[in-house]
Amino acid sequence: MLLVSTALTDLKQRLAEVYDLQRTLGVLRWDQQTMMPPQGAAARAEAAATLTGIVHERFVSEETGRLLEQVAPLELEYDSDDASLIRVTRREWEKERRVPTQLRADWAREAGNAHIAWLEAREANDFSVFLPAFQRVHEVALRWAEYMEQGDSPYDPFLDEYEPGMKTAEVKAVFDVLRPELTAIVREAGEPADASFLQGDFAIATQQEFLAGVMHDFGFEEGTYRLDPTVHPFAIWFSGGDIRMTTRYRPDNLQALWSTMHEAGHGLSFRGIDPLLRRSPLDGLPSMALAESQSRTWENLVGRSLPFWRGRYPELQRRFPQLQNVGLEAWYRGINNVDPGLIRVDADEVTYSLHIILRFELEQELVAGTLDPAGLPEAWNARMHELLGVEVPDDVRGVLQDVHWTRAGYGYFPTYALGNVLSVQIWRAVAQDLPELEAQLEAGEFGPLYDALRERLYRHGAKFTPMETLDRAIGADAIDPQPYLEYLREKIGGLKVV
Amino acid sequence: MLLVSTALTDLKQRLAEVYDLQRTLGVLRWDQQTMMPPQGAAARAEAAATLTGIVHERFVSEETGRLLEQVAPLELEYDSDDASLIRVTRREWEKERRVPTQLRADWAREAGNAHIAWLEAREANDFSVFLPAFQRVHEVALRWAEYMEQGDSPYDPFLDEYEPGMKTAEVKAVFDVLRPELTAIVREAGEPADASFLQGDFAIATQQEFLAGVMHDFGFEEGTYRLDPTVHPFAIWFSGGDIRMTTRYRPDNLQALWSTMHEAGHGLSFRGIDPLLRRSPLDGLPSMALAESQSRTWENLVGRSLPFWRGRYPELQRRFPQLQNVGLEAWYRGINNVDPGLIRVDADEVTYSLHIILRFELEQELVAGTLDPAGLPEAWNARMHELLGVEVPDDVRGVLQDVHWTRAGYGYFPTYALGNVLSVQIWRAVAQDLPELEAQLEAGEFGPLYDALRERLYRHGAKFTPMETLDRAIGADAIDPQPYLEYLREKIGGLKVV
Numbered sequence: 001m002l003l004v005s006t007a008l009t010d011l012k013q014r015l016a017e018v019y020d021l022q023r024t025l026g027v028l029r030w031d032q033q034t035m036m037p038p039q040g041a042a043a044r045a046e047a048a049a050t051l052t053g054i055v056h057e058r059f060v061s062e063e064t065g066r067l068l069e070q071v072a073p074l075e076l077e078y079d080s081d082d083a084s085l086i087r088v089t090r091r092e093w094e095k096e097r098r099v100p101t102q103l104r105a106d107w108a109r110e111a112g113n114a115h116i117a118w119l120e121a122r123e124a125n126d127f128s129v130f131l132p133a134f135q136r137v138h139e140v141a142l143r144w145a146e147y148m149e150q151g152d153s154p155y156d157p158f159l160d161e162y163e164p165g166m167k168t169a170e171v172k173a174v175f176d177v178l179r180p181e182l183t184a185i186v187r188e189a190g191e192p193a194d195a196s197f198l199q200g201d202f203a204i205a206t207q208q209e210f211l212a213g214v215m216h217d218f219g220f221e222e223g224t225y226r227l228d229p230t231v232h233p234f235a236i237w238f239s240g241g242d243i244r245m246t247t248r249y250r251p252d253n254l255q256a257l258w259s260t261m262h263e264a265g266h267g268l269s270f271r272g273i274d275p276l277l278r279r280s281p282l283d284g285l286p287s288m289a290l291a292e293s294q295s296r297t298w299e300n301l302v303g304r305s306l307p308f309w310r311g312r313y314p315e316l317q318r319r320f321p322q323l324q325n326v327g328l329e330a331w332y333r334g335i336n337n338v339d340p341g342l343i344r345v346d347a348d349e350v351t352y353s354l355h356i357i358l359r360f361e362l363e364q365e366l367v368a369g370t371l372d373p374a375g376l377p378e379a380w381n382a383r384m385h386e387l388l389g390v391e392v393p394d395d396v397r398g399v400l401q402d403v404h405w406t407r408a409g410y411g412y413f414p415t416y417a418l419g420n421v422l423s424v425q426i427w428r429a430v431a432q433d434l435p436e437l438e439a440q441l442e443a444g445e446f447g448p449l450y451d452a453l454r455e456r457l458y459r460h461g462a463k464f465t466p467m468e469t470l471d472r473a474i475g476a477d478a479i480d481p482q483p484y485l486e487y488l489r490e491k492i493g494g495l496k497v498v
Numbered sequence: 499m500l501l502v503s504t505a506l507t508d509l510k511q512r513l514a515e516v517y518d519l520q521r522t523l524g525v526l527r528w529d530q531q532t533m534m535p536p537q538g539a540a541a542r543a544e545a546a547a548t549l550t551g552i553v554h555e556r557f558v559s560e561e562t563g564r565l566l567e568q569v570a571p572l573e574l575e576y577d578s579d580d581a582s583l584i585r586v587t588r589r590e591w592e593k594e595r596r597v598p599t600q601l602r603a604d605w606a607r608e609a610g611n612a613h614i615a616w617l618e619a620r621e622a623n624d625f626s627v628f629l630p631a632f633q634r635v636h637e638v639a640l641r642w643a644e645y646m647e648q649g650d651s652p653y654d655p656f657l658d659e660y661e662p663g664m665k666t667a668e669v670k671a672v673f674d675v676l677r678p679e680l681t682a683i684v685r686e687a688g689e690p691a692d693a694s695f696l697q698g699d700f701a702i703a704t705q706q707e708f709l710a711g712v713m714h715d716f717g718f719e720e721g722t723y724r725l726d727p728t729v730h731p732f733a734i735w736f737s738g739g740d741i742r743m744t745t746r747y748r749p750d751n752l753q754a755l756w757s758t759m760h761e762a763g764h765g766l767s768f769r770g771i772d773p774l775l776r777r778s779p780l781d782g783l784p785s786m787a788l789a790e791s792q793s794r795t796w797e798n799l800v801g802r803s804l805p806f807w808r809g810r811y812p813e814l815q816r817r818f819p820q821l822q823n824v825g826l827e828a829w830y831r832g833i834n835n836v837d838p839g840l841i842r843v844d845a846d847e848v849t850y851s852l853h854i855i856l857r858f859e860l861e862q863e864l865v866a867g868t869l870d871p872a873g874l875p876e877a878w879n880a881r882m883h884e885l886l887g888v889e890v891p892d893d894v895r896g897v898l899q900d901v902h903w904t905r906a907g908y909g910y911f912p913t914y915a916l917g918n919v920l921s922v923q924i925w926r927a928v929a930q931d932l933p934e935l936e937a938q939l940e941a942g943e944f945g946p947l948y949d950a951l952r953e954r955l956y957r958h959g960a961k962f963t964p965m966e967t968l969d970r971a972i973g974a975d976a977i978d979p980q981p982y983l984e985y986l987r988e989k990i991g992g993l994k995v996v
Binding site: 016017020021023024027028030031035036037038039040041042043044046047049050051053054058223224225226238239240241242243278279 | 514515518519521522525526528529533534535536537538539540541542544545547548549551552556721722723724736737738739740741776777
């Protein structure tokens with residue numbers, strides 16, 4: 001047993017080093033998207049490619065495999081940290097070692113170059129500026145998929161990157177329920193209420209002051225986090241004491257409030273991971289859908305709720321006097337308007353998932369080869385008309401709006417809609433623990449909600465599969481769209497202007 | 499020859515990857531000192547240690563040695579890029595492979611921890627808070643030195659890290675000239691002129707606006723650089739298009755003007771390196787003394803010169819109306835006052851080198867073991883009295899003022915004074931190329947000066963040894979303190995208030 005226990009120590013050390021390098025890649029990415037001068041992009045793409053290759057090489061090495069073999073005889077409780085570490089590592093190692101290191105590095109490099117091209121294309125408002133770089137990263141992604149275990153759908157390997165173990169057919173089954181129901185809710189919602197007060201003059205510095213209060217009340221302590229502007233908001237963490245959220249401020253609307261609460265939701269779930277899991281592959285969430293369920297929880301179930309604004313609206317009115325003539329009810333109606341639009345990140349809770357279904361469908365076609373990258377703008381625009389009834393005026397407000405395809409990150413988008421679904425499933429269970437939840441949200445006391453979510457969900461980190469985690473969190477064994485649809489019907493029905 | 503040329507390509511690729519990882523370490527460091535929330539420090543120290551170990555391991559590998567052997571038969575011009583790459587790499591490889599990888603990683607980790615302790619000690623204004631972490635990093639440094647080639651002085655290996663090939667005795671020879679001469683200049687300078695106008699209310703935003711103009715005129719283009727606040731200013735670059743300078747603003751004085759021009763000088767010399775040398779070990783300067791010669795050039799020979807301020811002082815007066823009653827001559831006198839003080843980075847051109855001599859002497863004693871780390875504050879304070887005639891009131895204004903010892907970076911400090919000396923040696927040569935230099939400085943036209951320095955010095959990068967570089971730049975084969983002393987005597991003599 002001495003050998004076995006030494007092997008476990010060695011394995012942990014090795015994984016801690018891989019973790020360090022992955023976090024370092026995260027620092028490169030955070031810096032690139034918040035701080036880096038634009039002319040630094042080409043060198044940054046090289047650096048990220050080199051480091052990506054090294055991370056891959058070290059992780060998939062024979063030495064990792066040898067250590068995994070040596071620890072196999074250990075008899076450990078399934079739920080223990082060590083057993084989970086070994087289980088999760090073995091799955092990832094067996095998957096990742098199929099991929100040549102060079103391919104991983106190429107993917108990172110082409111993603112970096114495509115990110116540069118995407119920024120240029122947005123500047124020029126022209127997809128064709130992005131196309132050549134996109135085609136290159138797209139082809140690397142397809143080459144990568146050939147090394148993966150083939151599933152029922154060519155989309156399965158991509159989905160598995162973000163949603164371990166989930167099949168395309170399972171996503172389709174959920175989306176097949178959502179698509180007609182959401183379309184019906186949009187139709188039945190009728191004319192949107194007046195929300196013109198959401199456009200206007202909103203000084204960014206004042207938005208920041210308001211948000212600083214929200215972040216504080218959500219539980220973020222000084223010296224443990226940052227919130228910075230970026231083009232495409234994201235959240236990342238380098239330790240429990242170094243959580244980086246990013247957001248996008250606009251001087252003429254208040255979208256930053258919700259995009260910030262969204263990223264704060266990510267930040268809180270990173271923060272709630274058991275400290276004993278830090279500096280290991282378990283220091284994360286088990287899937288993107290579970291991660292997104294929490295960003296959407298804090299953005300929508302908290303940040304678009306009536307109790308939250310009952311407590312906080314007076315402060316917002318004080319900071320933005322033009323809202324003095326807008327009552328709480330009108331405000332609440334306005335921020336929850338169902339109003340099909342062009343931009344995913346600005347979408348309401350109902351149409352948001354339709355934006356996702358569009359991307360999910362296009363991605364499957366791209367991966368299957370039935371849609372050529374060059375045909376993407378046309379397909380996008382047609383699908384927007386079909387699903388949301390809107391006409392896309394240009395590429396920036398269409399196919400160029402999201403960053404994800406700069407890394408051919410297919411499989412990521414559907415997790416947003418699954419996150420919406422899961423957020424309500426989990427919220428219902430958590431609400432049972434907290435009989436005073438509404439009053440707490442109104443009072444700006446978010447500690448009990450955070451503690452309940454941490455206890456049920458966050459603390460597990462990535463110890464279990466997504467479905468095992470859901471089971472431990474709320475005793476459910478599948479993603480169920482019904483609570484989400486019920487929540488929307490009830491909320492949107494109640495908002496209807498009669 | 500096919501094998502040899504393939505080996506050269508492979509060697510370059512390998513070195514490019516090592517370069518990428520070193521730049522990535524730079525990103526970690528830049529982020530740590532400008533952006534990172536304080537609570538992220540412990541994890542950052544681990545990440546930097548892991549990456550440092552990997553950089554070392556990859557560079558010193560047998561594979562690098564094998565490639566170096568394979569390219570040995572190549573017949574190349576001494577001055578060619580390829581010959582230089584091979585020569586510089588071989589020297590560095592033979593030196594670096596003596597060091598165990600674990601020791602390099604330990605050094606990085608202990609340096610990270612000591613940096614945290616240093617910040618805490620500064621907060622507490624108490625050296626004893628820093629001492630335990632300092633002792634640990636000090637011991638790692640001494641262990642490292644045991645692996646190095648032993649020179650005449652135990653300080654030689656440390657010096658060689660920053661000043662390749664230079665011996666402690668050579669530095670001593672220069673400093674033995676400087677010490678009495680500088681002390682005499684201080685004595686003869688007499689009472690400092692009134693410079694009370696340098697203290698007062700100087701809005702940081704206004705300083706930043708003024709400096710933005712300076713940076714622009716120095717030649718920095720939008721989208722290729724950053725200038726951020728930090729505790730201990732430094733400059734670093736990740737590519738020719740991503741140069742990061744940092745500075746320290748104070749709302750009650752204008753020291754940031756010179757600390758920014760200092761870092762801008764570093765930035766300009768990074769910028770001037772031949773683009774063909776990028777992403778290779780030659781993308782740097784051959785020694786810290788040559789690097790510092792250029793930061794001091796732009797800080798002092800430009801930024802404290804009469805022509806510079808003749809052109810720029812009206813703008814400064816416009817931005818800070820309290821200077822309206824201070825004439826150009828009084829201003830020039832004030833910013834060049836010889837006035838022994840406590841803080842190195844705030845020191846005038848004469849006493850600055852005395853601050854360095856103090857550190858050089860203490861470092862030699864630390865390394866020789868004749869001074870214990872615990873005895874540092876007492877030794878510091880005594881030496882400050884002896885060399886500069888000032889009493890040190892507390893640790894923050896004494897032994898805790900510099901960041902360098904957090905990484906036991908002995909050998910770095912002397913390069914600042916050598917840089918002062920070299921700056922004037924090089925300036926004299928460059929001034930011969932530029933008969934209109936004074937008029938250009940007054941007109942804010944810095945392009946000709948930059949071009950001349952790039953042509954003589956910057957473009958060579960790290961292709962040659964420091965002395966080979968000096969020879970190519972100005973036809974000199976040694977560091978000569980006389981021009982520096984002449985420059986000071988002339989300048990300070992001219993300033994004397996009669």
